Amino acid sequence: MSTIPHDLSTQVFIKTLEKNAGRMHTFSGSAEIENDVVAMIADMLHLNEPFGTTTSGGTESNILALLAARELKKNTKNPEVIVPRNAHSSIDKAAWLLGLKTVKTKVDKQFKASPKAIEKAITDDTVAIVSTAGTTYLGQIDPVEVIGEIAKDNRLPFHVDAAFGAFVIPFLAGLGYKSYSFDFEVEGVTSISADPHKMGLAPIPSGCTIFRTGKHMKSVTSKIDYLRGASATQSSILGTRPAAPILATWAIMKHLGRSGYRSIVGECMRKTMLAKDRIEDNKLLDLAIEPVMNILGIKSKELPIDSIVERMERRGWRMATSPKPHTIRLVVMPHMTDGSINAFLNDLDEISTTIDAD
Numbered sequence: 472m473s474t475i476p477h478d479l480s481t482q483v484f485i486k487t488l489e490k491n492a493g494r495m496h497t498f499s500g501s502a503e504i505e506n507d508v509v510a511m512i513a514d515m516l517h518l519n520e521p522f523g524t525t526t527s528g529g530t531e532s533n534i535l536a537l538l539a540a541r542e543l544k545k546n547t548k549n550p551e552v553i554v555p556r557n558a559h560s561s562i563d564k565a566a567w568l569l570g571l572k573t574v575k576t577k578v579d580k581q582f583k584a585s586p587k588a589i590e591k592a593i594t595d596d597t598v599a600i601v602s603t604a605g606t607t608y609l610g611q612i613d614p615v616e617v618i619g620e621i622a623k624d625n626r627l628p629f630h631v632d633a634a635f636g637a638f639v640i641p642f643l644a645g646l647g648y649k650s651y652s653f654d655f656e657v658e659g660v661t662s663i664s665a666d667p668h669k670m671g672l673a674p675i676p677s678g679c680t681i682f683r684t685g686k687h688m689k690s691v692t693s694k695i696d697y698l699r700g701a702s703a704t705q706s707s708i709l710g711t712r713p714a715a716p717i718l719a720t721w722a723i724m725k726h727l728g729r730s731g732y733r734s735i736v737g738e739c740m741r742k743t744m745l746a747k748d749r750i751e752d753n754k755l756l757d758l759a760i761e762p763v764m765n766i767l768g769i770k771s772k773e774l775p776i777d778s779i780v781e782r783m784e785r786r787g788w789r790m791a792t793s794p795k796p797h798t799i800r801l802v803v804m805p806h807m808t809d810g811s812i813n814a815f816l817n818d819l820d821e822i823s824t825t826i827d828a829d
């Protein structure tokens with residue numbers, strides 16, 4: 472889910488390797504740029520006065536969001552977080568680290584979180600609800616508006632993991648695809664993960680956690696007693712951390728702007744539809760859902776997915792699968808060309824028509 476960083480972000484990255492975002496007092500310019508990055512991402516997600524921090528990626532962002540939620544309900548004896556079954560594994564990792572029990576809830580036939588199941592799962596021990604805008608397996612978007620109402624009615628923190636989707640969904644409507652309310656536009660949403668190192672064309676590691684209120688941010692901020700000035704508090708999990716990816720993210724976001732990102736998403740969606748048409752032409756293969764964004768889940772009624780994957784790997788492709796539904800994952804990232812997609816699908820066609828159905 473990452474891609475070749477844009478040349479400009481690579482240039483900025485390699486020129487700023489010595490800068491430490493864990494020392495904001497010393498590297499005050501980097502600290503200012505970090506605030507700008509948080510503000511630019513928040514603006515894309517309909518929030519004017521954000522609180523937040525850049526991170527090393529979606530995993531750290533999700534840990535921070537759940538840490539904030541847990542800290543805000545500190546007196547809960549057996550804290551639980553409600554996690555629809557389509558959430559990324561980093562949510563489980565966060566819960567594991569933070570001593571939170573995950574209460575798994577079902578997804579519907581389109582692999583979207585079920586709001587009813589979430590509502591039913593709420594107890595006095597619930598400290599947060601999680602949902603995903605751009606699921607890892609299928610690029611599906613949970614019904615954030617409906618879940619937001621439930622979170623608001625129950626006065627619960629509601630974290631949206633848009634690690635992948637944040638740099639895609641805001642541009643879909645302008646390209647003629649369906650529009651979705653998935654961000655701070657939805658009142659109940661209290662935090663969002665957004666990764667520039669996925670569809671933002673920034674170098675790894677570049678993530679971001681955004682909180683709607685200072686209360687959440689404060690609950691993840693700790694004092695560092697031997698440092699001075701702005702360095703004396705930290706809101707990220709890491710201490711010493713590279714400023715280079717933050718500066719590179721700032722540069723690429725300023726350079727591309729909304730219109731640049733819209734055309735990148737537009738190209739990825741065009742190639743996604745090309746792949747979709749070719750998969751639909753193969754009578755032995757099928758799609759798990761109509762693509763929502765630039766992620767396709769390829770399944771087969773008759774053929775064993777694992778055998779196809781094994782044969783594709785033998786031909787040199789590096790494959791990814793999802794367990795439920797059992798699919799081959801095709802994430803159409805900006806570095807992929809029509810040629811590479813067609814070459815992949817040519818091999819997939821050839822293998823699927825020569826493989827034994829059992």
Ligand SMILES: Cc1ncc(COP(=O)(O)O)c(C=O)c1O
Nearest residue numbers: 472528529530559561607634635
């Ligand atoms: C929806 C979602 N959340 C979180 C993550 C974790 O991101 P990272 O690998 O940058 O930590 C991923 C990774 O693919 C993801 O798809």
